[in-house]
Amino acid sequence: MAESYMWKGRLGPIRLALSDTTFTPTTVSNLVAGALRIEEGDVAIDVGCGSGILSIIAAKLGARRVYAIDKSPDVIEVGRANAEANQVSDRISFYHGDLFEPLDPSIEADVIIGDVSGIPDTLADESGWFPTRGGGGERGSELPIRMLEEARRRLSSGGRLFLPTGSLQDENSIIDAAKRLYKRVGKLTERAIPLPTRIASSQALSDLIERGVACITTRGSRSLWEARVWEVSGVA
Secondary structure, eight states: OEEEEESSSSTOOOOEEOOTSSSOHHHHHHHHHOOOOOOOOOEEETOOOTTHHHHHHHHTTTOEEEEEEEEEHHHHHHHHHHHHTTTTTEEEEEEESSSTTSSTTTTTTTEEEOOOOOOOOHHHHHEEEEEEEEEOTTTTTTHHHHHHHHHHTEEEEEEEEEEEEEESOOHHHHOOOOOHEEEEEEEEEEEEEEEOOOHHOOOHHHHHTTTTTOOOOEETTEEEEEEEEEEEEEEO
């Protein structure tokens, strides 16, 4: 593990170990953490867990078991170290793999945290935000939609899925898919987030805006994108 990061969001401060392939928590991570609702004794699945911060928060809020999954090659080592440092390693199991694939088919959850990569591949590669490269597909919606489809088989009756979306991706397609696959889709929170100048002026973003995939607003000299968190429940 090459560095550390101080989480200052919900239940923070929490110091996290990171490696050069670990996704660093972002403003969206903070939004999801703030919206997360965990009942005592819940079972949770954290898809795209990165450093494990949302899994750690779920455990600290009362989840009795958390299954955390990420494509980072050393997620098990990084996640386990962070869980141990925060005294919740007895309740979190880390897995390396794609979405729900590493889990036993019998595992269901009361809560699914679906914070998977959700920006288009070209923007993900140009931004440098994702150490393992790649994003959520050509339009940034393909991976979140696949996650929503697979999550139907994992969500228990009465369970809830927490889904972040944003205006840097084909957000409408994701919400349409959520409404097709689930009975209830409700927005919990949203926030305007400034874009770094190099991203705001990038050719990749310009192309996505021209194609109607991304939507950016301006405030003075600042370019902003919108992030939202939704609660999805009731398999249709």
